[in-house]
Amino acid sequence: MAPPVRFLLALAAAFPAALANAAIPAHDMVVSVLAGPAFVVGTKSAFESGLFRRGPDGSFHHFGLDFPGTFGISVDPRDSRVFYVASLNGCLITRDGGLTWRIGTSWDMTEPQDVRVDPNSPDTVYIALPDGVAQSKDRGVTWTRRERGLPERGKYTQAIEIDRNRAGRVLAGCETGIYLTENAGRSWRRVLPTSETVTDIEQSPHDPRRWMAATQADGLVQSRDGGLTWRPVAGVPSAKCLYNVAFDPTNPRRIAVGSWTYGVLTTEDGGATWADRNAGLPAGHCVYRVGVDPDSGRLYAGVHQVSLYQSGDFGRTWTPDGLPQSRIYRFNFVPAAR
Amino acid sequence: MKATALFLFLAVGLSAATIVEPPAPVRASVAAPAARPAPLPAFSAPVPPRTIVQDADTRRAAYLARVGEVLAWKAKLADIRFPVTFDASAVCAKLARREDPAVCSRRVIELMKNPGTGPFWMFPAVGMAYLGRDQLSPEAKAAIRAAWGSVMQVRGDTENHWAMYYTSLYLMAQLYPNEPGSSWYTGKSSEENLAEARDYLVHWMDITTTIGQGEFNPTGYITEYAIPMLFLSTWARDPAMRIRGRMTLDWLFADLAANTLNGELRGSNARTVDASVVEHWRDHASFYSWLLFGNIPPNPSFGGFGVYFASAAANYELPEVIYRIAVDRDGDYVQRDLKRTRRRWRHSDVLAAPIYKTSYMRRNYAVGSYQGGVADPIQTHTWDVTWAVPDPRGVTNTMFSMHPVSSPYDLQTYFAESPDSMIPAMVAERKPTYDLPDKFLGSSRFERVFQDRDTVIALYDIPPGTRFPHINGFFSKFLSGVTQDKSGWIFARGGNAYLAYRPLAAYEWRPTPKGDRRLYSPHLKNGTIVQAADAGEFADLAAFGRAIAALRLAYSLEPVPTVSMRTLRGRDVVFTYGRTPVVDGVPVDYSKWKLYEGPYLNAEKGSRRLTITHGSLRRVLDFNTLTISDSVTSGR
Numbered sequence: 003m004a005p006p007v008r009f010l011l012a013l014a015a016a017f018p019a020a021l022a023n024a025a026i027p028a029h030d031m032v033v034s035v036l037a038g039p040a041f042v043v044g045t046k047s048a049f050e051s052g053l054f055r056r057g058p059d060g061s062f063h064h065f066g067l068d069f070p071g072t073f074g075i076s077v078d079p080r081d082s083r084v085f086y087v088a089s090l091n092g093c094l095i096t097r098d099g100g101l102t103w104r105i106g107t108s109w110d111m112t113e114p115q116d117v118r119v120d121p122n123s124p125d126t127v128y129i130a131l132p133d134g135v136a137q138s139k140d141r142g143v144t145w146t147r148r149e150r151g152l153p154e155r156g157k158y159t160q161a162i163e164i165d166r167n168r169a170g171r172v173l174a175g176c177e178t179g180i181y182l183t184e185n186a187g188r189s190w191r192r193v194l195p196t197s198e199t200v201t202d203i204e205q206s207p208h209d210p211r212r213w214m215a216a217t218q219a220d221g222l223v224q225s226r227d228g229g230l231t232w233r234p235v236a237g238v239p240s241a242k243c244l245y246n247v248a249f250d251p252t253n254p255r256r257i258a259v260g261s262w263t264y265g266v267l268t269t270e271d272g273g274a275t276w277a278d279r280n281a282g283l284p285a286g287h288c289v290y291r292v293g294v295d296p297d298s299g300r301l302y303a304g305v306h307q308v309s310l311y312q313s314g315d316f317g318r319t320w321t322p323d324g325l326p327q328s329r330i331y332r333f334n335f336v337p338a339a340r
Numbered sequence: 341m342k343a344t345a346l347f348l349f350l351a352v353g354l355s356a357a358t359i360v361e362p363p364a365p366v367r368a369s370v371a372a373p374a375a376r377p378a379p380l381p382a383f384s385a386p387v388p389p390r391t392i393v394q395d396a397d398t399r400r401a402a403y404l405a406r407v408g409e410v411l412a413w414k415a416k417l418a419d420i421r422f423p424v425t426f427d428a429s430a431v432c433a434k435l436a437r438r439e440d441p442a443v444c445s446r447r448v449i450e451l452m453k454n455p456g457t458g459p460f461w462m463f464p465a466v467g468m469a470y471l472g473r474d475q476l477s478p479e480a481k482a483a484i485r486a487a488w489g490s491v492m493q494v495r496g497d498t499e500n501h502w503a504m505y506y507t508s509l510y511l512m513a514q515l516y517p518n519e520p521g522s523s524w525y526t527g528k529s530s531e532e533n534l535a536e537a538r539d540y541l542v543h544w545m546d547i548t549t550t551i552g553q554g555e556f557n558p559t560g561y562i563t564e565y566a567i568p569m570l571f572l573s574t575w576a577r578d579p580a581m582r583i584r585g586r587m588t589l590d591w592l593f594a595d596l597a598a599n600t601l602n603g604e605l606r607g608s609n610a611r612t613v614d615a616s617v618v619e620h621w622r623d624h625a626s627f628y629s630w631l632l633f634g635n636i637p638p639n640p641s642f643g644g645f646g647v648y649f650a651s652a653a654a655n656y657e658l659p660e661v662i663y664r665i666a667v668d669r670d671g672d673y674v675q676r677d678l679k680r681t682r683r684r685w686r687h688s689d690v691l692a693a694p695i696y697k698t699s700y701m702r703r704n705y706a707v708g709s710y711q712g713g714v715a716d717p718i719q720t721h722t723w724d725v726t727w728a729v730p731d732p733r734g735v736t737n738t739m740f741s742m743h744p745v746s747s748p749y750d751l752q753t754y755f756a757e758s759p760d761s762m763i764p765a766m767v768a769e770r771k772p773t774y775d776l777p778d779k780f781l782g783s784s785r786f787e788r789v790f791q792d793r794d795t796v797i798a799l800y801d802i803p804p805g806t807r808f809p810h811i812n813g814f815f816s817k818f819l820s821g822v823t824q825d826k827s828g829w830i831f832a833r834g835g836n837a838y839l840a841y842r843p844l845a846a847y848e849w850r851p852t853p854k855g856d857r858r859l860y861s862p863h864l865k866n867g868t869i870v871q872a873a874d875a876g877e878f879a880d881l882a883a884f885g886r887a888i889a890a891l892r893l894a895y896s897l898e899p900v901p902t903v904s905m906r907t908l909r910g911r912d913v914v915f916t917y918g919r920t921p922v923v924d925g926v927p928v929d930y931s932k933w934k935l936y937e938g939p940y941l942n943a944e945k946g947s948r949r950l951t952i953t954h955g956s957l958r959r960v961l962d963f964n965t966l967t968i969s970d971s972v973t974s975g976r
Binding site: 199 | 461491494501502521536756760761
């Protein structure tokens, strides 16, 4: 995307001092959004939903499909024009940055909640389905269920994450726990039982052996051995649903958790202590998603159907930051399209 | 309250089908000669006579006349000066009548400038495309085609959504073969779309004809199956798909016929709505009963969507055997059916649990139920007694009890959703009563039901902490002689039926907004027994009451509700919450429940084969061989 570069260069020429403060970010923020009030099949929404990319001026620009049911997003690390989107209709795929799309899956795979491109083998893609896990080895052209070792029932899968350092290792967050495959989905085993759905799994960008998972009823859990064993994280409440966890790629000691009930919880000492960071957010919290900008360390919170909020001090203060009346399903920071 | 966003993948129902009439014309200053008043539309006209039409040609002519009335009514409302009146259904009505093709073409082009999303936009577009094949301008046809490439259609997540979505995709892919993926919103070629749609439709028909329909006996959503199946049976070029559509229509309408009392579809229903759960007439099923059987007024504005069905209805001929099942109420009958729950993503050992449905039909009343539990998370109606009335419009001719449920756990069982946003979204959107304690709509995990002919026992064991810790009993303002007897029974008369209602825990009366009454019983361990009888069986209501009070009845609520009683029909029933009911000492064996079992509809589980019988008439729908076989047995 040339215009932002030109803009920054012009800015730098005009205001040389600005250059130091406005280094060209390496990533673009892309979010999947349901805009406006609840969508009912059969109605025509006045709001554009789907994928939004943040421009250099901070505003959000819709691109690709106007579609109300987009959830997880994953981008091919070799080509940032290739997006895989978990959606109500299945896995949507674009190979040209959103100009054209194909529903990659068929009728037998519906409502995936999450999607991940394998960074070790980018032709391979996984989707988290309400009834299990499927894998494509050909960039989403064909799909095969990979469920050996998952329970016949209890394999509702909300989240999927791939070990970026060890090929073939994938963790799936299901209704009945966290499941691990070490052979690219040929077989799974449960590494943590849970009483309700695992809502998110993340691998630390600083320590590939450290993983964290948010759950609906079992609090925040973490693993220090690559996902083999898990322990609860003290200091984070567990009575109500935690929707996701986000590491700060710029600071290994900072981690944030998003929750409808508890709002934003953060740690700045690597997880030893946690603080409630809701001052400045709307009352009632209703945080559906948090994310951390890998370039700036800025913390974002999607407050359900109110707005996106951002914090430059990791939650101590918040300001509204666009996307009014939206529900933000995912924050993605993709290699900048320059 | 903060608004919430949630995908409520629920059919739009009536709101999307609202018929808007054009503004009244300005009255001329010169008095016009007195005009002959136009006949009232059927939904406002007197109740049609319930005489059985014996002659096939007369029946067919009457059916086509009703079809014609719907189309004429809609076409007359359409006024191009007021685009809101000239919607897709008006275009379909006019095209079906082969009138105003140029105006229709203009309107289609307008409509296609802003295509909708999802199955409720797709099937009307298909109707316009096919009805307009030889009438619409090339530009109008091109506009329809282009819309199928420009807007990603939402597939939805319910059985009715997918029936509409995939039938529509199938027919459009068929209409435009050999076109590349780049020209379709799916990104798939015509052939890929056709194959995917066909595969799903065959799969859906397969499970429906082996383990039962999920959205069984829907009062409103019936139209969202009937229209696509009619379109499929009318326009599919593949003979196999065409006959599949036709057979599925017969299957749906046979089910409707067997479950209607003078055209009213009563409980149980996988899905219904707040209005029709108490006023059964007020939903799309009444349109189909009117159109097909001619024995009830249609719902207002023909349900809106009825216009789409009417636009191709000349291509369907109701088998006589189904007609006679619908209109013959001379003999009492029990029909037992197997259905299935909505797909359960979580919290269940099975993807779709079996529904064991019982229906007892008599001339003056009907009793229907399934075994309790949740068939669908929001709109299920588990059981009721419904009595016949001369004119069902505005009449709440039913009695039942239920546990009102508002539960994220239940919603998460069936929806791929998070726990916190769902209930506010339900309230904010199209299910406003979901979180109200005084509602009458919905089913509960904490209700168990057993029915033996016209006896229903409903038991409740509601855990402490449940959001609404009470049960609601519906008592219509149309009941007469309501008496709270010292025996503990409540006696009443509804039409020509006597009704006895026995609350098993203390209760109080609460008013409802429309003048009916709610029996409110705030006890976690609870129960209801209802016994019905024909008024002709007793000298009067008091005699009925004495007979009921004399029945052996023992019950307890701890540790779980249990009832042991002799029914009015002399059966000894023992029913304990969570245990298999026992009748005359024999446990009910649900494992032997057939897909259909009764005098009219019969099918083995897993058979893909339904036998429809009435008198000497028999039709067999065999999805194994894709054959429809009609036969008439001799009178010997």
